Amino acid sequence: MTLLPQELLKSKAPSSRPVISLCEGSDPRIVAGALAAHQADLANVILVGDADAVRAELSSQGASESEGVQVHDPLTSPLTSKFAAEYHDLRKHKGVDEAKALTAVQTPVVYAAMLVRLGHATGTVGGAVLTTGDIVRSAIQVIGMHKDAAMVSSFFLMYPPKNATNGARAMLYSDCGLVIDPSAQELSEIAKASSKSCRALLETEPKIGFLSFSTKGSAKHTAVSKVAEGLALFKETAPDIEADGEFQFDAAFVPSVGERKAPGSSVAGHANVMIFPNLDAGNIGYKITQRLGGYMAIGPVMQGLAKPANDLSRGCIAEDVTEMIAVTALQSLNQ
Numbered sequence: 554m555t556l557l558p559q560e561l562l563k564s565k566a567p568s569s570r571p572v573i574s575l576c577e578g579s580d581p582r583i584v585a586g587a588l589a590a591h592q593a594d595l596a597n598v599i600l601v602g603d604a605d606a607v608r609a610e611l612s613s614q615g616a617s618e619s620e621g622v623q624v625h626d627p628l629t630s631p632l633t634s635k636f637a638a639e640y641h642d643l644r645k646h647k648g649v650d651e652a653k654a655l656t657a658v659q660t661p662v663v664y665a666a667m668l669v670r671l672g673h674a675t676g677t678v679g680g681a682v683l684t685t686g687d688i689v690r691s692a693i694q695v696i697g698m699h700k701d702a703a704m705v706s707s708f709f710l711m712y713p714p715k716n717a718t719n720g721a722r723a724m725l726y727s728d729c730g731l732v733i734d735p736s737a738q739e740l741s742e743i744a745k746a747s748s749k750s751c752r753a754l755l756e757t758e759p760k761i762g763f764l765s766f767s768t769k770g771s772a773k774h775t776a777v778s779k780v781a782e783g784l785a786l787f788k789e790t791a792p793d794i795e796a797d798g799e800f801q802f803d804a805a806f807v808p809s810v811g812e813r814k815a816p817g818s819s820v821a822g823h824a825n826v827m828i829f830p831n832l833d834a835g836n837i838g839y840k841i842t843q844r845l846g847g848y849m850a851i852g853p854v855m856q857g858l859a860k861p862a863n864d865l866s867r868g869c870i871a872e873d874v875t876e877m878i879a880v881t882a883l884q885s886l887n888q
């Protein structure tokens with residue numbers, strides 16, 4: 554049985570309580586999800602935004618500020634001038650002057666990421682209101698890439714509904730949120746990062762399926778060759794991880810179809826890490842699995858950053874926010 558992020562975090566019993574900043578501090582779903590995370594002892598939270606609006610939302614949900622539920626307004630915070638100096642240092646080579654740096658860190662999404670960069674928070678979560686582009690750009694620019702990462706990409710944790718049948722299982726779908734048209738090399742990098750994320754967050758050995766509209770050469774097209782090349786590159790650099798393809802989704806997911814279309818493959822029909830060929834397929838695929846299949850979809854979780862920063866779908870609910878806070882805390886334990 555795969556544990557949901559909240560349960561997994563509790564089982565790890567971190568020695569100190571993670572602190573998660575949330576840049577959409579007055580959104581009702583963010584506030585409800587953050588309060589639930591705090592009440593469940595998963596994390597302390599910093600709600601970033603217009604202080605009056607955040608406090609009003611807290612109050613409407615029967616809560617108020619405390620040591621574990623802080624409110625930071627970037628326009629009045631004592632940290633803002635320090636953050637502006639840091640941002641200026643970080644971005645002056647891109648033509649950002651001191652005035653632009655101050656304006657940038659007065660934006661909640663940049664301020665929340667700066668809390669992480671300078672150690673005031675363990676990780677950050679946003680995207681219930683802002684677009685993925687806004688969240689990802691500030692994470693890449695303020696927090697930066699991990700020293701061992703070749704690129705930043707993202708994935709969704711997909712959890713089957715209770716009482717699901719037909720081989721339903723927890724899976725990792727990647728990249729459904731960030732890299733629009735990955736090259737073969739980038740597909741291989743995405744698969745490598747996803748295999749680590751699978752071990753850390755699903756606590757299971759990855760079986761990686763490289764997805765396509767073709768299974769093992771059943772169709773010929775440059776789009777198919779790209780996926781096959783991505784798999785070959787992956788196998789060269791990570792020979793110990795089980796990976797196969799190219800697979801159509803049914804061949805990757807359904808054992809009987811896998812046997813028919815890709816006989817002899819140990820991954821066909823059993824893949825738990827699905828590598829999509831591009832963002833059209835990945836984003837549409839995860840939403841269909843979530844909305845028609847009833848899977849819980851937690852993401853986009855980012856991989857390849859120096860410290861955890863994660864996105865949400867604007868269609869999220871409070872429960873997704875709580876689970877994403879737990880994912881963000883778990884990533885900080887694994888870095």
Ligand SMILES: CC(C)(COP(=O)(O)OP(=O)(O)OC[C@H]1O[C@@H](n2cnc3c(N)ncnc32)[C@H](O)[C@@H]1OP(=O)(O)O)[C@@H](O)C(=O)NCCC(=O)NCCS
Pocket residue numbers: 685686687689690693694698703704705706729730731732733836853
């Ligand atoms: C991530 C994304 C926002 C970056 O787009 P962008 O801002 O146009 O890209 P830019 O090329 O200007 O990149 C901005 C910065 O991020 C860096 N960057 C972009 N993608 C990156 C990646 N995958 N890994 C590492 N760095 C990356 C760039 O080098 C650049 O850094 P700099 O400002 O220090 O020069 C873009 O890939 C995107 O829009 N993805 C799709 C998001 C989306 O709509 N998803 C669907 C809903 S989930």
Ligand SMILES: CC(=O)OP(=O)(O)O
Pocket residue numbers: 680683684685729730836852853865866867868
């Ligand atoms: C991940 C994603 O698709 O985000 P949104 O629904 O906010 O566009």
